[in-house]
Structure formats: structure tokens, C-alpha cells
Amino acid sequence: MIPSAFEYHRPADVKSAVGVLQQYGEEARVLAGGHSLIPMMKLRMAAVEHLVDLQDITELKALTVAGDTVHLGAMVTQHELINSVALAKAAPLLREAALQIADPQVRYVGTIGGNVANGDPANDMPGLMQCLDATFTLAGPSGEREVKARDFYESAYVTACDDDEILVAITFKAPTGGYAYEKQKRKIGDYATAAAAVLITISGGKCTAASIAMTNLADTPIWSKAAGAALVGTACAEADIAAAVAAALAGISPTEDNRGPVAFKRHVAGVVIKRAIERAVSRA
Template identity: 70%
Template sequence: MIPGSFEYHRPDSVASALEILAEYGDEARAIAGGHSLIPMMKLRMADVGHLVDLQAIADLKGITVQGDTIIIGAMTTQQELISSAELASAAPILREASLQIADPQVRYVGTIGGNVANGDPGNDLPGLMQCLDAQYTLAGRDGTREVAARDFYEAAYFTAREDDEILVSIKFRATTGGYAYEKQKRKIGDYATAAAAVLIAKDGATCSFASIAMTNLSDTPVWCEAAADALVGSSLDQAAIDAAVAAMLETIDPQEDNRGPVEFKNHVAGVILRRAIERAASRA
């Protein structure tokens, strides 16, 4: 199908983009890479009268590593996340996850901001951002504000971002210790049936820190503090891993769809999370 008619805007600054969004209100939508919005427009599931393309805004692009703080512009592409040696050193889990998003054609156009901002429960990076305890910077006509990734997602496609706001950057701390992003999907380019992001740090043989999040197993990404707590203080033995998996399975809420029934999704979630914990532990 083809979308309905719309007016196309290509502002060159955040201020200009915000002015257009404010002027046209509910009729305007910002677009980053377009992999979520354009299909919805083609299916007539989204009626957009004014499309505001953010591609020309240079201030929304780039990767900055300052000490242990990482700031990534919202229009930075997934391929740029993959190819940045500095980012791969400071937060290798982000490169590992980005390599599992769709396929190269998508990753050269798809952006980190587009992946995290629209609230699609199937996207890979929202769960990872919760695992990293990232902060999102949102810009509106009254200024900017920060929202924690763990507080940003309210329901499927509903977030804390107001309609007249734009996500401008993502900030999080560099990682240390072990990491893993595990993903099970039906075929290349598909959303995950289940995916897990895990960070682990050790003090000697004892786990001193853990963070665990999963993707596409609820209507929002799932960061599970209880699962991480089950690992902290342990030697990362099988009993501790079993407890972490059990805590996550109590937290997720998968729904039956063309990826399988609920029982299958719970099984896959347990397998994927166990693999991620074991691989992160081996790297710690």
C-alpha cells in the first residue's frame, strides 16, 4: 500500500523541528530512520499530515566518550554504533546488540533514537538502555529534561515523551566487567522472540554487580532488579542463575502471537537469559 498525502519538512535545527511540531500539533510526526513510522503510514495505521524529517540536524548526531560518560546523539545510526572503536571499548555490549538488529540495510539508516523513542516492545535497544541505566534527554519548546530509560516506557507505543518533544541524546556510563546480549529470532531481520541484556561485575570470585533486562516479552522492556539481586553476592553458580531466571520469569508477561504460545516464549526466555548470564560471567 501507499500512505496518504502529507507535507514533508526537513528542518536543519532542533529549534526549527520543534516549531514545526508545535505549529501542526497532532497532524505532525517526527521521523528518524523511518523503519517503524513508514510501514504504519503505508498500512494507513498512522495518519500523518506533516512529516518532520530529522536527518539534516547535525546536532542530533555523534558519539562522545568523556571519561566514563557516554553521550550518543539520537540520529546516530546503528552502523555508526557498530563501527565506533571508542564506543566498542567503552560499552561493548552496545556493539554486540547493534549487530543483531535486523540486517545491514536497516542498520545503515536506522538510528538509536528511533529505536528507543517510539515504544515498540520488539525493538532491541530499549531493554539494553534499561540494563545500562541510560538517561534520555528530551527537548521541547520550554527547554530540555532528562528521563531515565527505566521510567520512559509506559505501555506498547506509549512513552513519557510528549508529542511536541524530540529525543535528542542518550547518556549512560561506560561498562566494566562482563556483558552479553543474546537474542532468539525466527529469521534474519525479525524481531526477537526473546532477547536478554546482561551486565556482570565480579570482586574476585563473587558477583559484585549485575543488571538484567529482556526484550519483547511484555508490552514494555523488562528490567528486573530481583533477577540481578539473585546474582549479586553469589559465585554465579547454577543455583544463583536458576534464581535469577526464576525471578525474570515471574516478571515478564509474554502474549501468544505468530512467534509462539506463552509456554514456548517462557521457555525461550529462560534459555536465552541463562545463556546471557553464563556468557557475561565468563567475560567478567
């Protein structure tokens, strides 16, 4: 299908892009990789009168690892996440997750900023960023502000980003210890039926820190404080992991769709979370 007519804007810097959003308000939408927005426009599910393409904004393409701090510009692609040697060393969890997103053709164009800013509860990166305790930088008419990934998602496709703001960067501390991203999907390239990101730190035979986040099991990604707390102070034995899985499952609210009924999704979630914890522990 063909989208309805629209004006195309290709600003060279963030200030200009924000200016277009401020000028046209709800009539304007930002284009990053376009994998979500363009199909919606072609199906006439989204009426966009002013399309703001971010491809020419060089500052949004920075990927740096300085000490223990990772900085990702919003226009860094999934392909670049996978192929960055520095990032693979600092945050291998991110590379492991990016390799499970769609297929190479999608990953060459799809961006980290678009993935996290869209607010789609089925996207892989939002839950991962909650697991990493990442911070999102938003640029708007009044300048920049920071929002924690764990505070960013309000409901499906609704986030803390205002209509005249652009998510421009993601920062987080390079994690230590064991990690895993586990995902169950119907076929290659599909969204997850359920997925889990896990970080585990073990010292002296005991878990000293744990972070567990889940994807596509509610209308937002879920970071489970209770699941992590269930592991801290334990040896991460079978019973300890079972307690963490139970705590995680208590916080989800899946809905029935073409990926299965609620009971099936809860079962899959339990399996995926358990596998992710076990694999993270084995790497810790």
C-alpha cells in the same frame, strides 16, 4: 501502497523541529530512520499530515566517549554504533546488540533514537538502555529534560515523551565487567521471540553488581531488579544463575502471537536469560 498526502518539513536544528511539532500538534510526526513510520504510512495505518525529517540536524549525529561517559545523538545509526572504535571499547554490549538488529541495509539507516523512542516492546535497544541505566534527553517548547530509560516506557508504543517533544540524546556510564546480549528469533532480521541484556561485575570471586533487562516479553521492556539482586553476593554458580532466571521469569507477561504460545515464549526466555548470564559471567 502509497501514503496519504502530507506536508514535508526538514528543519536544520532542534528548536525548529520542536516548533513544527508545537504548531501542528497531533498532526505532526517525527521521522528518524523511518523503518517503523514509513511502512505504517504506506499501509494507511498512520495518517500523518506533517512529516518532520530530522536528517539535516547535525547536532543529533554526535557520538562521543569522554572519560567514562558515552553520549549518543538520536540520529546516530546502528551502522555507526557498530563501527565506532571508541564505543566498541567503552560499551561492547551496545555493539554486540546492534549487530543482531535486522540486516546491514536496515542498520545503515536505522537510528538509535528512533529505536528507543518508538516504544515498540520488540525493539532491541530499549531493554539494552535499561540494562545500561541510560538517561534520555528530551527537547520540547520549555527546553530540555531528562528521563531515565527505566522510567520511560509506559505501555506498548506509549512513552514519557510528549507529542511536542523530541528524544535528542542518550547518555550512560561506560559499563565495566562482563556483558552479553542474547537473542532468539525465527529468522535473520526478525524481531526477537525473547532477548536479554546482562551486565555482571565480579570481584574477589563474588558478584558485586548485576543488571538484567529483557525484550519482547511484555508490553514494555523489563529491567529485573530482582534478577540482578539474586546474583549479587554469590559466586554465580549454577544454582545462583537458576535463581536469577526464576526471578526474571516472575516479572514477564508474554502474549501469544505468531512467534508462539505463552508457554513456548516463557521457555525461550528462560534459555536466553540463562545463556546471557553465563556468557556475561565468563567475560567478567
